[in-house]
Amino acid sequence: GxxxxxxxxxxxxxxxxxxxxxxxxxxxxxxxxxxxxxxxxTSLLVSGLITGIAAIHYYYMRDFYLQTGSSPTAFRYVDWTLTVPLMCVEFYLLTKPFGAKGATLTKLIIASLVMLVTGYIGETSGLDNNIFWGIVSTLGYLYIVYEVFAGDVAKLSQSSDSPALKKAMFLLKIFITLGWSIYPIGYMVLPGNLLSGLFEVSSIDLFYNLADAINKIGFGLVIYSVAIKESKKTT
Amino acid sequence: GxxxxxxxxxxxxxxxxxxxxxxxxxxxxxxxxxxxxxxxxTSLLVSGLITGIAAIHYYYMRDFYLQTGSSPTAFRYVDWTLTVPLMCVEFYLLTKPFGAKGATLTKLIIASLVMLVTGYIGETSGLDNNIFWGIVSTLGYLYIVYEVFAGDVAKLSQSSDSPALKKAMFLLKIFITLGWSIYPIGYMVLPGNLLSGLFEVSSIDLFYNLADAINKIGFGLVIYSVAIKESKKTT
Ligand SMILES: CC1=C(/C=C/C(C)=C/C=C/C(C)=C/C=O)C(C)(C)CCC1
Ligand SMILES: CC1=C(/C=C/C(C)=C/C=C/C(C)=C/C=O)C(C)(C)CCC1
Incomplete structure (x- = not known):
């Protein structure tokens, strides 16, 4: 302890x-x-839920780590299973005024569940398989990147005429490509994977904790700042 | 643990x-x-109560399962005894604008209590009786399906002229026939019952947890989306 x-x-x-x-x-x-x-x-409520759910799981993960000294993998993925789909809901709410469809949201959520389930299998199935499952998981991740840059989400963001919203959409792309890419880098410190010589196994949680702070809190703050700007306009 | x-x-x-x-x-x-x-x-309040009551029971069930490794059957039925009647209240609130009567609600609640009491007897009375009680319980369930497809609830939903409400009524039928049918399938993995060879006993909770997420949260979200659409109309 x-x-x-x-x-x-x-x-x-x-x-x-x-x-x-x-x-x-x-x-x-x-x-x-x-x-x-x-x-x-609604957007701020979802941001509150994402960080609130994370707070509870960080509480569990912290205690688990203090007691066992090992990665709280199951709690981590329980958290992501809930918060990543909620992040997709955030993108959806942001693009809805320009005609985003429920079907796009469904596609993003399915891709993120594929990414997470295969990632979890990779982290728990041991040495020989984590590269294979990491690749499958990355395909799910790349599909999300594709949707945001070239698919439905990208098309819609062009049709906005609010500079605040255009900026938020631009930052959204940065978060998904750079912010989210910290997770697969963390994954690569697993034994037998690409970076396993460079870092200790326990540093996987350093990567994940850093990435969570950037993506959950940072992206929430971006939405908050658009919300404040857009709300001032109408009052 | x-x-x-x-x-x-x-x-x-x-x-x-x-x-x-x-x-x-x-x-x-x-x-x-x-x-x-x-x-x-009122509808959103009832959705909040259903999921809030469930959250508390999931907290108990999770701890019970972590400590004992066995199914928290009593907590499960305590939860359902409260949440299933509240689901019936949701159907009633949805059809009330078209003249739903309190008597229909009473019939649905009585049928659901018959379903739950006999189901609980079946789960706890052991090997020899769970098929018999499962059948009795299923009769209660089928009565609810009948009410929604051919009885009072069905007749009323025809008289609505709001497409959003008609869609909600259609989805309600899907939830009751497909969503709710996951529960009796889960029940059939009990020892001596129809699916007991195919699954482990503990997978009964996998079925129930999946079904609860779909029916409690999913149906709540359907009502939420009608509520938002109908509220926009009037403002
Ligand atoms: C690509 C990839 C992964 C990606 C994880 C991601 C992208 C997680 C995002 C979490 C977020 C954004 C949480 C916010 O609330 C895994 C599963 C590590 C496995 C290895 C391959
Ligand atoms: C038919 C049948 C059952 C049905 C259970 C149902 C339909 C439960 C529904 C619960 C809901 C909808 C909760 C939502 O809050 C039992 C009792 C497993 C016993 C076996 C036969």
């Missing part, structure tokens, strides 16, 4: 920081819902 | 996902109540 904190174990410290940051962000998004216009309230 | 998580026990994982999904949905329905018109507020 506590000896990991006393010895400044970096993984333990990032679990503490991550927990508190997610919790505080959830409080922030829920409270600021009151300050934005109608249709933005 | 925790070893079930470390070993990726699928039943334990679905209890974790189920707990968090129910909790998040309850927060969602309560928060979004503020964004819909008067008469829809």
């Amino acid at each position: 506590l000896d990991r904190i006393i010895n400044s174990d970096p993984v333990a410290i990032t679990f503490f920081i991550g927990y508190m940051a997610m919790f505080a962000s959830a409080v922030f998004f829920f409270a600021e819902r009151a300050s934005v216009d109608g249709k933005w309230k | 925790l070893d079930r998580i470390i070993n990726s026990d699928p039943v334990a994982i679905t209890f974790f996902i189920g707990y968090m999904a129910m909790f998040a949905s309850a927060v969602f329905f309560f928060a979004e109540r503020a964004s819909v018109d008067g008469k829809w507020k």
Whole structure:
């Protein structure tokens, strides 16, 4: 338990920081819902749910790591199974005013579930298989990148005439390509995988914790800032 | 306890996902109540209660399963005894604008209690009796299906002129026939019952957890989407 904190174990410290940051962000998004216009309230609610769900799982993961010293893989994927589809809902809500269809949302959610289920199999099935499953999972990820850059989501974002929204759509693409790409890099430190010589196994959680903070909180703040700008216009 | 998580026990994982999904949905329905018109507020409140009650029972069931490794049957039926009648209230609220009567609601609730009491007897009375009680329980279920397809509920849904509401009524039928039918399929993995050779006993909870997510959250979201559409019309 506590000896990991006393010895400044970096993984333990990032679990503490991550927990508190997610919790505080959830409080922030829920409270600021009151300050934005109608249709933005749902987006901020979803941001609050993403960071709130993450706060609870960081609480579990932190304790699990303190007690066992190993990666809380199951909790991590339970969290992602809920929060990644909710991130897709965020993209959908952002593009809905320009005609996004429910079918696009369904495609994104299916692709993300393929990515996560195969990723989980890869992390738990051991040494020989993690490269194979990592590749399958990456195909799911690349499909999402494709949708956002060339598919339905991309087409819709062109038709907006709000500079604030255009900027948010641009940042969304950066988050999905750069922010999300930290996860597969973390995965590659697994034993037998590409980066396994360069990092310790436990540093997988450093990558994942960093990526979660950027993607969950950062993207929520981007939406928050568009919401505030667009709400000022109409009042 | 925790070893079930470390070993990726699928039943334990679905209890974790189920707990968090129910909790998040309850927060969602309560928060979004503020964004819909008067008469829809009650429907969203009931959706919030159904998922909120379920969140608490999933919390108990998850811990019970982690500690004992066996099915939390009593908690499951405590949950259903409250949430199934509330689902019937949802159908009633949906058809009330077209003249649904309190008597129909009473009939649906009595049928669902017959279904649940006999189902519980079947799950706890052991090997020799679960087929008999399962059949009795299924009669209660079929009565509900009958009401929705040919009885009072069916007649009323024809008289609506809102496409959004007609679609919701259509989806309601799908939920009751397909979504709810996952429960009796799960029941059939009990020892001595029809599917007991094909699945492990513990997979009964996989079926029930999947079905609960579809029926409690999925149906709540259908109502939410009608509520949003109908509320926009009047403002
Ligand atoms: C590509 C790839 C992966 C991608 C994971 C991603 C992209 C996770 C995103 C999580 C987010 C955005 C959470 C936010 O709430 C895995 C599963 C590590 C396995 C290896 C291959
Ligand atoms: C037919 C049948 C059953 C049906 C259960 C159902 C239909 C439960 C529905 C629960 C819902 C909808 C909860 C939502 O909140 C049992 C009891 C398993 C016993 C075997 C026969």
